[in-house]
Amino acid sequence: MPRRKVTPFSLSFLDIMFCGFGAVVLLVLILNHETVKTRNEVFTDLRAETVRLEKEVLIGEEDLVEARNSLQATEKEIVLMQGQSERVINTIEDLEIEIAQMSRETLANRAHINQLSTDLKSLDEQKKRLGAVAPADRDAGEKVREFKGEGDRQYLTGLKMGGERILILMDASASMLDQTIINIIRRRNMSGASRKNAPKWQRALKTADWLVSNLPATSQFQLYTFNTAARPALAGSDGKWLQASTRTDVDGAVNALRELAPAGGTSLYHAFSVVKALQPRP
Template sequence: MARNRRPLPNFSLSFLDIMSCGLGAMVLVFLIIKHNVNAAVPAAAMPPDQRGEVSLLDKEVLDGRKGLAELRNTIAEVEQQKVIAAGLARRIQEQVREAQGDTEAKRASSASDEIMALEAQVRDLEREKQQMEAERTKTGEHTRSFSGEGTRQYLTGLQIGGERILVLLDISASMLDETLVNVIRRKNMTDARRTGSVKWRQAVATLDWLTTRFPASSKFQVYLFSTDVKAAIPGTEGQWLNVNESARLDAAVDAVKAVVPEGGTSLQRAFQEIARLRPLPDNVYLITDGLPTQGLGAPRSGGKVSGNERFKLFNAAANQVPNGVPINTILLPMEGDPMAAFSFWGLAVASGGSFLSPAADWP
């Protein structure tokens, strides 16, 4: 049986030769090409014009490296100075805080001292205020000034106060002197000589002193009496005047200074006026020199009144005093009237008032 023969491929020896030749050519080319193109070319191998350019470029590179080194050194110095500056800044801040703390401490200490001093002053002022209020409670607030010539400018036991204060001032002829003989003599003198008598000037000064002790919040009235009764300020009868109106007080005292004592003494008429005031006074200050010499009318015995008759007239007058109204008597005694002190003292006890007979040089 005959065997099938395979067909021969087209790939022949000639093809292999061709491929080998091509590969050899590539190897040859590779060997021929330079592999150190990046290597530095010696200056001697360079053309003269290129050697100058290369030297210039090398110099610029060297200068650049030097500048870079200097810049790095400068940066390092700046960083070091920055660190030093930061340290100094922290130290300064600490010193500032310490100084502020000391200043605040000093201020706090100074403020504390000032506060303590002010508190001490306030306490002193409070004590002074309390003392003044206590003194005002005892003596009343001085609404007017008064300067006396005597050694005593006070009345022991006499409390000046109340919401409504009435002063009854005796302006009879007996207020001219302490003796009956001198009273008769002065009745024949001029008005200036009569108003200049020591006893009358003391009576006026007593009224003046009383008005300076009236509480400023109170009301007042001043009545003058002899055989009849009238207000020191005309047209104010039956009215209460405000003490804080100092012009009214001054007017009352000035009016009394112009009065010339004369006539007899009707204490009963004076006490009747107390009951006519509305509301009633809560303090009455009576300035007189003795028992009354007549009642509501003239004496029957032609002007002569005995001691017993004067005592009866006093009792009749005392019965006119409204209940609850204290009578405070300031007696400027006259010779020959021994029952006066006893009678007015009894009236003070019965009414809840006071009785005083000041020295000749008061107030």
């Protein structure tokens, strides 16, 4: 049997060609799938990296805003601190000026004090040389009558007795028996000796004694008591002035006052009518 002729376009040749083409297509598909997968993975990674970078950018922008705000706040604080530092510097300069002035004044005061101390020593020496009288003796010589109180007690602190004619009016009514009305009524019905020893009346007697003892020696005086009527403490001296330099007048008036016992009501009209009756007037 004769053989077939071999031609380039036989069926077998076409099969081989199509098989090769299919293999190429299959290879292309496999390679394309791997490429797409790799590309997607790379894209996913790039996407994640992009998102991360965007977040970092946002965080960086927020940090930048906070940094700018902090910078502005810091600049304001710096301005305030500069102002405060300037005020502190000015205050320190003013204080230094005041301290320097006070130092000069202190030196001047010390010099003045030293001068006064020197003058005082000089006066003390002059006083010793002149044989000045002791203050206690001088004070005792100015009193018309010796007065002994309780310790160093002063009955009328700051009061200075002065004048040419001095009238002392003393309330001798029952109101001088005590501070309260109940005790006044109770003491009013007691004996004369009990009324004389009433604490309020004794304080009044000591006050009157102190006043008479501190009369100027060159003055005239009169001591009147009053309740419902006014009368002189020293009997027989009605309408007359007594002499503070006369010891009998001074002691007589004080001693006569101690013999009285408070009684009766209070009449200020009769008390002040004494002022009009005395001639010349106090």
